[in-house]
Amino acid sequence: MKFRAIGVILLPICLAAAAQAQEAGMTEYMNACATCHGEGGAGDGPLAEFLTVTPADLTQISAQNDGAFPLLKVIQTIDGRAGTRGHGGPMPVWGARFKEDLSGEIGAYASEIVTRGRILALAEYVESLQAQ
Structure with a gap:
């Protein structure tokens, strides 16, 4: 009985957390990607025509990818620290940029954790853009 009550309490919390993520x-x-990739992710952002790639x-x-979303590969592309470069070239390395923004404010370790969270949220959002 206790587990059912805990589940009833935790379900709305989990749903709210998922919506926040x-x-x-x-x-x-919208802040980091839409200008190039477009609001819907189709590669048709307002700056796309001005890019060399x-x-x-x-x-x-x-x-x-045979119907499977390669979450880790997408994270590594966004992050840029694993050697994967988006588009074969000039995509910004967002891991470094996100971390740079925070390092002075909250320190190196905390900024690493926050940066990873931001990149995971971004990658999961890109997963939600997949054509059905």
Whole structure:
């Protein structure tokens, strides 16, 4: 009986946390990605025509990977610290930029944790953009 009560209490909390993570990912996407990849992720952002490398259509990541979303690969592409470079070249390394913004305020270790959270939220938001 106790476990059922705990579940009833935790379910709304978990749902609220998931909604907040989705909103955080969307905010990161709109701030860091939409200008090149477009609001819907199709690679048609307002700056796309001015870039030397065409932004990827982020809605096709799963389709290009046999229907599975490669979350770790996407995280590594966004982060840039694992050697994976988006588009074969000039995509910004967001891991370094996100961390740089915070290091002076909260320190190196805390900024690493916050940066990883931001990148995970962003990657999960990109997963939500996948074409059905």
